[in-house]
Amino acid sequence: xxxxxxxxxxxxxxxxxxxxxxxxxxxxxxxxxxxxxxxxxxxxxxxxxxxxxxxxxxxxxxxxxxxxxxxxxxxxxxxxxxxxxxxxxxxxxxxxxxxxxxxxxxxxxxxx
Numbered sequence: 001x002x003x004x005x006x007x008x009x010x011x012x013x014x015x016x017x018x019x020x021x022x023x024x025x026x027x028x029x030x031x032x033x034x035x036x037x038x039x040x041x042x043x044x045x046x047x048x049x050x051x052x053x054x055x056x057x058x059x060x061x062x063x064x065x066x067x068x069x070x071x072x073x074x075x076x077x078x079x080x081x082x083x084x085x086x087x088x089x090x091x092x093x094x095x096x097x098x099x100x101x102x103x104x105x106x107x108x109x110x111x112x
Contacts, residue, residue, distance in 0.1 A: 004040060011037050049100040057081045057101065063088070064104055067096040078104065 015033035049066065057063055065079045065088050079088040079098065088098040 004045060007040060008037055011040070047102065047105075049102050051100050052098055056086055057083065059083055062104055063101045065098045066100040067098045069096045074099075 011033050015037075018033060059081075060083045061081060062078055063081050064076065066074060066076050067079070067088070068074055079101075081088050081101070088101070
């Protein structure tokens with residue numbers, strides 16, 4: 001797993017070194033590093049909650065969700081996402097309100 005903030009700090013240091021060096025044409029100083037930082041920031045984050053207002057999953061499947069039930073209780077569960085209806089449902093019935101989601105981690109591989 002990558003620490004996004006640490007990676008961006010390291011890339012900023014590289015960009016500053018490039019800007020201060022005479023090896024690059026002035027108009028291109030730091031340009032490529034800035035583009036890399038932009039790409040990193042826009043990539044989906046591993047293990048990070050995504051608010052449903054910000055973005056929904058692209059595909060049907062199981063996801064880890066944080067939801068609010070009708071009594072106001074907040075809980076976490078594995079739920080199916082239906083991309084056609086744009087809704088989460090653990091059992092096919094949409095009861096509670098999902099407020100955030102993330103991809104499930106990959107299953108542990110047993111090494112023999």
